[in-house]
Structures are given as structure tokens and as C-alpha cells.
Amino acid sequence: MIYRILADLVVTIHLAFIIFVVFGGFLTIRWNRLWIFHLPSAIWGALIEFQGWLCPLTTLEWRLRRIGGQSAYEHGFIEHYIVPIVYPDRLTPELQTGLGAAVLVLNGTIYCWLLWRRRRDKR
DSSP states (O other): OHHHHHHHHHHHHHHHHHHHHHHHHHHHHHSGGGHHHHHHHHHHHHHHHHHTOOOHHHHHHHHHHHHTTOOOOSSOHIIIIIHHHHOSSOOOHHHHHHHHHHHHHHHHHHHHHHHHHHHHHHO
């Protein structure tokens, strides 16, 4: 029972991490020093998408589910939980590349704007 609860907790943390990767750049507008945590997270998230890697949180969730007597699902976290909600079709390598690029473009735009604003304020 405890392993199932822990697996569900890992899923919750995983979803929060994905949201932070995608939208955390907006938080850096308010809290400037948050970039120290967000920038590596965004790069990691994009790398996972570009390379088609499994996130270690997915592996941890699978292990906890198996120990707890549940069967682990066949695909990664995004394919199992997020894709059915956001995308009706299966996740393809091209779509993964697009997701990684979207993370980089969105957050890159925010960081460029922050740098521009910081330089403007110094003048």
C-alpha cells in the first residue's frame, strides 16, 4: 500500500516538475534568482524530449508500482499521463522534438526579455 502511495506521490512531483520546466521562466520574472534552478531544469526537460530518454522519475514510479503489486505501464510518464489529455495520437519522435523546442523557445524568449530588462534598468 505504501509503495502505491509513494508512486502516486512521484507522479504528482513529476507533473509539478514538468509544469516548472515549461512555465518556470515566468516565475523568474517575479523571483529573479529562481533561474538558478529553472534554467538547468528546462535544459534537462528539453534534453529528455530531444533524446527520447526516460526521466528518472518515470523509472522510480515504475519500480514503486511493481513493488506495490501494480503493473507498470509500458511507456513513459508523458505518453501515459499527459499525451492522452493533450494529444489524441501517440507521441512520436517528431512530436517530442517539437515539445523540446517549445520549451526552449518559450523559456529562451523569457530569459532574453529578462536580460534586456536588466540591461535597460542598469542604464
